Amino acid sequence: MDQSRLSKKERHQLILSEVRRSASIRISRLALRLGVAGETIRRDLIELGDAGLLNRTYGGATISLVTSEPVIAERSLTMIEERARIGRGAAGLVEKGQIVMIDGGSTTYEVARSLSQLKRELTVITNSIGVASVAGANPTFRVILCPGTYDSREASVVGEDTVEFVRRYNADIAIIGASSLSADGPSDMIPGAAAVKRAMIARALSTALVVTNDKFGRNSLERVCALDALSDIVTDREPQPALRAIIEAAGTELRVFSGA
Structure with a gap:
């Protein structure tokens, strides 16, 4: 060439x-x-x-590299409306009666909160205490909480036990978050979190990444997967044209739920 x-x-x-x-x-x-x-x-x-x-x-x-991230309690106090829009948008990808894997995070929590308001008769598999709690409030949901080593900063469990537990199940869709999103794919700063996300991706028929726009164009400590491993990216704002082009070239559906 x-x-x-x-x-x-x-x-x-x-x-x-x-x-x-x-x-x-x-x-x-x-x-x-x-x-x-x-x-x-x-x-x-x-x-x-x-x-x-x-x-x-x-x-x-x-390469732009993210080296730290606030704890989940602090993150949940920022970009509140943006996360809520993403949560509602991602909930729309889930159909009645499906098996859904949801990992820990402030944006994935918003997805679970939106799902909990719907009568979908879902089975929810999660490593997040917060996700399990809000999903469990819906009487039509069956909630399966993973075992593992508890991370109080993230209110979720991680580790080999968590990964092995996830591998026992099949799911229609995995909904995951990330610390960063670049042309290299999503990456994460939380120790052990990337391994749980990869296990969920491997056991699900489709995967939706939910991220706020402040995660664009950065890399964190551990790469989760390539962009083409994601079926959908659900966000609150259009990424820069260069990143959008790379996402589209990977065959990943970009779903933007802006406030406009």
Whole structure:
């Protein structure tokens, strides 16, 4: 392939791939790799940086990395309306009588809260105390709470026992959250959380990721999965065009529930 004839979208995808592979990269190397002028690469990095997909550095770029996250009690006090819209939107993906896996998190809790207001006769499998409590308030729901090591900061359980328990079940849909979402897929900062999410994804026919817009264009400690492992991404605002294009190329349905 003649690299100099690549479209901007294709060039952006290659740049992100190179930066992910090397963690950081120089403009001169990217220009040589893609066979275009350094000024073209510089403009590309500005666009990708504005989209939050990478951090520009002097003469190059690095991946944007999230290294910490507030506890769930603090997160639940922020972006309240945005999470509520996402919760209502994601609840609409669940049909009557289905088996639903829901992992711990402030946004997944809102999904469970919206579901609990509907007569759907669901079976809910979760590792979250909060999700189990709100789902259990609906008399038509059967709630299965996973065993495991309790994390008081997240009000959920994680660990090998949790993962093995999840693997015993089949589900119609898994609804998961994440600390971050980038071209590399969702990632998470909570120790042990990514393993539970992956177990749920593996046992479900479809997976919906629920994330607020502040998670876009960042990476956290542990990658959960690739974008093409997700059936849907439910959010409250359109991502930057560069990230949206990558999501669409992965075959993932983007569902935006804005306040407008």
